[in-house]
Amino acid sequence: MTDVADLAQSLREVFGRAQRALREQGGRRGLTASQTEALGYVFRDGPMTITALANRQHVRSQSMGATVGVLRERGLVTVTPDPGDGRQKVVAVTAEARELIAEGRSVRTDWLAKQLETLSPAEQRTLAAAHSILDRLFP
Template sequence: MANDIDIASLAAELRALISRLKRRLREQGSVGDLTPSQIAALRRLDRDGPATVSNLARAEGVRPQSMGVTVAALEAAGLVAGAPDPNDGRQTLISTTPLCVEKLARGRAARQDWLARQIVNLSSEEQAQLAAAADILRRISES
């Protein structure tokens, strides 16, 4: 029964399991020898589109100087490029390069493939339970 469940313990266990799953997924789709802040910046650019260093810094909660160092390293690696902002020529918009887009896509595919292989190894009953749990987790994440 729901009354017999220790909600706080369940929440703690789910948080720990989701964190561990995120780590495992990250391991599967590595984008090379990038730092977590570099990966975060690339994913933000990939998801939200071109941005100034200042806007990227604000979105990631870091100082513009720190983001400037991050962006410089990504530029040196050929993963991002700057271009004048068409709305304000004084600003530079940073965007991902085709090389970066390809690497990100390969990483996503590797994570997807790894997870699919893990799910295939489950019994039909476990797969059905996982599908039901995914629906519940979706509802929680959207609330």
């Protein structure tokens, strides 16, 4: 029987290496990790206030304001007053950001496909079977 704690540690390490490798392939396009993360939140979850974004990243609103300022200067987000609370600012991604994200995803997918092609057909089938299991663990 497999020791669950050992398996958990091993999988965590493999997932960490996979995440780093994929991140390197897509590139950050000159953005810091926190800028990339903030942009990702707004892309996935839709427009949100700077305060909500700061809470997601567990940073102060002032720090997030600086991060958003850089994203705004790069043309990746827009910042508008919150219609419900004029003191708040709402951050939304731009078309340029959507293109940048799509390009990065495409590069990472192509890279991963090339890595998978180095595996035997049996190994590819094993990974396909593991995918359904991992999908249940991380819905």
